[in-house]
Amino acid sequence: MKFSKKQSDILNEIIISRRDIRGNNFTNKKIKRKKLNQILQAGLNAPSVGFSQPWKFIVIEDEAIKNRVYDNFKEEYKSSKKHFKNIPIYETLKLEGIKEAPVNIAVYYKKSKKKILGQTSQKLMGRYSVVCAIQNMWLMARSLNIGIGWVSILKPKKINKILAISKEYELVGYLCVGYPKEFFDTPELETLQWDKKQKFDSVVFWV
Numbered sequence: 300m301k302f303s304k305k306q307s308d309i310l311n312e313i314i315i316s317r318r319d320i321r322g323n324n325f326t327n328k329k330i331k332r333k334k335l336n337q338i339l340q341a342g343l344n345a346p347s348v349g350f351s352q353p354w355k356f357i358v359i360e361d362e363a364i365k366n367r368v369y370d371n372f373k374e375e376y377k378s379s380k381k382h383f384k385n386i387p388i389y390e391t392l393k394l395e396g397i398k399e400a401p402v403n404i405a406v407y408y409k410k411s412k413k414k415i416l417g418q419t420s421q422k423l424m425g426r427y428s429v430v431c432a433i434q435n436m437w438l439m440a441r442s443l444n445i446g447i448g449w450v451s452i453l454k455p456k457k458i459n460k461i462l463a464i465s466k467e468y469e470l471v472g473y474l475c476v477g478y479p480k481e482f483f484d485t486p487e488l489e490t491l492q493w494d495k496k497q498k499f500d501s502v503v504f505w506v
């Protein structure tokens with residue numbers, strides 16, 4: 300199958316207009332199961348080292364579980380503050396949407412008992428494959444006008460305990476999923492002057 304210029308422009312637009320969505324921007328509009336499945340299916344279509352497909356997805360809708368995850372976020376957030384003591388804006392940032400998003404998805408890496416083709420020199424390749432799945436989900440969600448926010452201020456061990464998941468499963472991404480009030484044109488952290496977008500020539504090198 301060959302794609303047209305119009306289609307590739309659309310993909311580019313989806314990539315450019317994908318945003319990390321946080322609790323100050325989620326609505327409580329329910330996501331239809333069909334759309335949620337489409338997002339999850341996009342994850343399953345990601346590339347993976349040696350076609351190992353080392354991902355598992357836990358879809359969380361239960362408010363009590365979300366509350367427990369949020370409690371862990373609060374704990375971790377509190378201890379993160381010491382790293383940004385000299386940057387007062389840190390305390391004003393909203394860095395998650397665990398309770399506001401109607402759905403949370405914990406995305407896990409499960410190590411295989413078999414030797415994985417391509418993973419013999421670099422042990423992290425399986426985890427990177429799971430990240431590819433997450434990015435596919437993020438983009439598919441955006442194409443459906445659904446937002447995703449990645450929350451990393453969490454202790455994986457505690458999240459496994461809350462979800463009653465054994466330690467062979469390694470948390471890669473904890474995602475908050477829901478319809479946002481709006482998709483901003485610019486990353487929030489750029490708008491808030493936390494950091495600037497890097498210029499093409501400052502990160503791309505030709506040799």
Ligand SMILES: Cc1cc2nc3c(=O)[nH]c(=O)nc-3n(C[C@H](O)[C@H](O)[C@H](O)COP(=O)(O)O)c2cc1C
Nearest residue numbers: 317318319321393394395449450451452486487488
């Ligand atoms: C691996 C990863 C972890 C992230 N963790 C958090 C997080 O804990 N809290 C948060 O608010 N945003 C988190 N983000 C979102 C980034 O802040 C966001 O992607 C970045 O500011 C650029 O904004 P944009 O995604 O809207 O383009 C994470 C993103 C990635 C890729």
